[in-house]
């Protein structure tokens with residue numbers, strides 16, 4: 001990963017370090033075992049999902065233009081991301097590298113010529 005001042009890696013490392021400093025200042029690492037982190041991520045994902053509870057698909061498509069909804073979504077995706085940062089740290093995973101690797105894996109599972117415009121799972125393409 002490059003360390004140029006404006007690189008994504010640099011921003012990620014700053015964010016990760018800020019999150020770990022936040023955690024360590026509160027002595028919360030003792031609570032951040034893998035099970036609790038997975039549960040926390042799941043709870044935050046549910047909080048994100050709750051924003052869309054009982055909305056129709058058409059209503060949900062209009063939601064990004066609502067500043068109040070966008071603010072709630074911003075909070076919950078940030079919560080989810082921060083739990084991913086903590087989980088990656090707990091397992092010694094480079095989250096950016098892992099995500100880049102996953103994009104490549106998904107690109108092989110979903111070749112453009114077979115998957116473009118389709119929502120089928122890779123084994124049904």
Ligand SMILES: [Mg+2]
Pocket residue numbers: 044047075076079
């Ligand atoms: Mg939350």
